[in-house]
Amino acid sequence: MNLFADFETRIKAALEEIEAVREKRDSLDFSRIVVEPPRDPSHGDAATNAAMVLAKGMGMNPRALAEIICEKLKQDTDVAEVGVAGPGFINIRLSVAYWQRLLATMIRQGTDFGRSSVGHGHKVNVEYVSANPTGPMHVGHCRGAVVGDALANLLAFAGYEVSKEYYINDAGTQIDVLARSVFLRYREALGEDIGEIPAGLYPGDYLIPVGKALAEEYGTKLHAMPEDEMLAIVKEKAIAAMMAMIRDDLATLGVHHDIFFSERTLHANGAAKIRTAINDLTFKGHVYRGTLPPPKGQLPEDWEDREQTLFRSTEVGDDIDRPLMKSDGSYTYFAADVAYFKDKFDRGYTEMIYVLGADHGGYVKRLEAVNRAVSEGKSKLTVLLCQLVKLYRDGEPVKMSKRSGDFVTLREVVEEVGRDSVRFMMLYRKSSEPLDFDFAKVTEQSKDNPVFYVQYAHARCMSILRQANEVYPDLDLTNIDLASAVMGHIQDPTELQLVAKLAEYPRMIEASAQSQEPHRLAFYLHDLASSLHAHWNKGKDSPELRFVNDKHRELTIARLGLVHAVASVLKSGLAITGTEAPDEMR
Template sequence: MSDITTLYAAFAAHIATALDALEREGALPAGLPRDNVTVEPPRDASHGDLATNAAMVLAKPAKTNPRALAELLTAKLGELPDVASAEIAGPGFINLRLADGAWRREIAGIAALGADYGRSDAGGGSTVNVEYVSANPTGPMHMGHCRGAVVGDALATLLEYAGHKVVREYYINDAGAQVQVLARSVHIRYREALGEAVGEIPEGLYPGDYLVPVGQALAQEFGDRYAAAPESEWLDLFRTRAVAAMMDMIRADLALLGIRHDVFSSEAELQAAGKPAEAEAWLRAHDLVYDGILEAPKGKTPDDWEPVELPLFRSTRFGDDQDRPIRKSDGNWTYFGADLAYHFQKAESADALVDIWGADHAGTVKRIKAAVAALTEGAGRTLPFEVKLVQMVQLLRDGEPVKMSKRAGTFVTLADVVREVGKDVVRFTMLTRKPEAQMDFDFAKVVEASKDNPVFYVQYAHARIASTLRKAAEQGLAPAPDHVERLGAEELELVKLAAQFPRTVEAAAAAREPHRIAFFLNDLAAAFHAYWNLGNDRPDKRYIVVDDPELTSARLFLAIQIGQVLKNGLALLGVEAVEEL
């Protein structure tokens, strides 16, 4: 990390220094936890430039009045040369108004840090395992997978930028019934490749054309050896080959979005290595698994239901509404049984876990978090584990639902969407709403060149800056930091917003919410465009004022730094900062 301190970090340090001084003077007890002390913009911009809750947070443990503590702290902060005024608001919040020089120095700070402006060491090098996508290996990626893929990938990049080590992981569900169905579907395509008329693909199998090349490859390799052979002779072989082919396809689809993973973990390999059995043994030894009978299903009991003794995990101890089976009556592992072993394995090499799941898995969250808590706490660790749920995306074209893909059989492929509208449009759009909110993806709107399209709006801001710099160069004008004192209040408002980027990065990383970066970029682009529009009516507010080269150089220098912050934020989202549109 650079030794250049950004403005919010500098004032966090100033507040810490002031609190240290109050401790030495005996006005504040030593050793009070300060984790919840914040420095942020006031909710109402008219109240100042920065606000801190330090007095509010520390007053109770210090056994003092918040306003009295705020008065002591305000006196200290008011002595700082960059503070024009320090005032107490309400019961003890402190609002600071900064001298213009502080904001002008922040422009230089952005220039000095460049691509590292916003980078943080807040993560302290701790390792976070982010598992995302993890689609069943039964076909190409579809738009149901896209949003979680983008959220997970952007989160991984954000966490790295905020000082964490990150493991990007994909869990291949290659041990369940769905891959047996895949193998049987491929066998039909294999027979078809040998010249057999297979007709319509039977109900319950995968009908997509994407399996045709897999069948052809098997026919070329094995001839008709397995055409009439019993299933027991070819099922495992075809399953292995089909899963490998599907994973190649999935990796290629993800590459179109600029998404990569560090680790691909196989459920089949996990089970073959006996990991679920190890987890069960450990849980039994700690009285967290017992043999019991599940309650009958609520409502009308199915005719084929009968009480069966199963190994049950005591998930009710951890807030679940009932204990959960880890094996089925036939001895095979339940999804839950395999998943808890998988998470236990991940936890061995990480300091925190984050899973990105589709919202249809919401019912599983409580039990898997309970299992991970039991396994890690029992092993003497406290492991932060979060599950982020992502809602599905509805595809529209001019407001009408999009027809399904024939090649895929039942869905619109991610590859088709990326090829039509581009990687950047897909990635940015997926982050324009909180992941738990419903999203419509209208092919017409996401490529619309208007301020109502956030993808265009943000990229246009960066392109406008690049265009302005080119025009200035044609007129022999160049950016320079020498005259930033010429920048007035309206220009400094842009700096005040850009200066929030480093704290936004840290807050977004801590909350595991990469969409906050997209929201910030939209706000910064809006502020930039608003200032630009002033020049439409007032020539003296344009970035290029030909008869005032000093002011022009200062504004161009500011524009470069706003562009740098936009570029840094877009990079976190995996989106290019374009030079022209």
């Protein structure tokens, strides 16, 4: 149950009862009315801009209209107090009975509280990670993996039909380089002294097992084969080995994709899918033959100073037109991107989300242009760019270079600090902002470590439930209706503040999903944990506020209902982030 959506409905119903509003209803825009938490909680439990956005259309002073609305809202038995603030904002304070009923709903719904249908089952494709299959995942891939995975979980919780997708870049020059690097390790496995790895090849030791496997399977046969035949075999084995490694690395982070899409399928059967995509753009008038002026700075690989087949992307929002076919008739990398997008669109997705690294900023406008041209406005495309993660150890930055083989792998980071620390901290800053990841801070057990602070809140809830059983050994919570127990008992202002924080969860879920900002969830969980810890600390000084009261069994049971609701929301939110909700902290 979304408190703010509930009162938005009530306020709009109250407006319909005002004769002056009914007279001008056709000219009034109710969609601009919002109900939200006031910036200062002392002002009330909810605030609305209804009078502010309707006053002009009504030809009235906003405060005068607000007073009329307030009189209507005073008739609502769930409204304890309502008043006008500033130029016409309306602040509402809710009744204790309303909070108790809402808490009862939270208890009954458990970890499903906050689940929404705002997505209306729209099919969304979230593509993330999509690292070249040329080696193990390194920490640079980690942030996009976590952001993409958490976002997909969040969208699913908000009612979207979500597919998690990984695009395998298994075509192109980097795969040729991989195959030659593996072949070198194959020769090494046969006993040949290969010396220093030549510049331009991948030097990492992770390719040694692949070379050994080839030697065991083929012996010296690969040496005797024509190069194109040999490379075809080595590519298949190398890609399979790298993808197995990547899947395993991602699994250590708790990341699992629904779909692994191979770029090579776009080039299969004479590049039929690419050809079809270009034909589709041609039919829609987006393709022409022409030349491009040389771009400023370093020339891209697909630029030619001669006539090419071009995508008229400037007419759909791009900075420059993009080549689809080179003068020799071969397809560009961009042509494969077009075909890949069309494949997604043809699979029925009404929204595509690409989670990319910050170095892919140049892809944003071209992908948006492809979306407009291919879908003709029928699908939505979003590109989320994840800024760099700076890794620190003992106060010193850790440098990494994939080509030199000297890099910190994702697996090493997870094994050192744990999956939960990695996942939560990767979300504890907006993805468009740089992130400093400190090994010491993410493992310390203190309130300064966000993941510990949130997980400790859940563990504290479980500890309170265990403590209740120690005070009341015969207490069997599985046979107690906690939802009914809170009615009439949860009424202390500090308890109601905690209920109010819980009540923000459904609204936060919907707002985070619609804005595609999973970091909001991490922030909310930290705020909720802070509210729980603060209330628990008050109980140390004021025994009457403690969750477990050895002199009042009924009140204890009611407060255990509140604890159950807090634990459920923490567990629900942590599950979306991909983080465990422990019953105790060791």
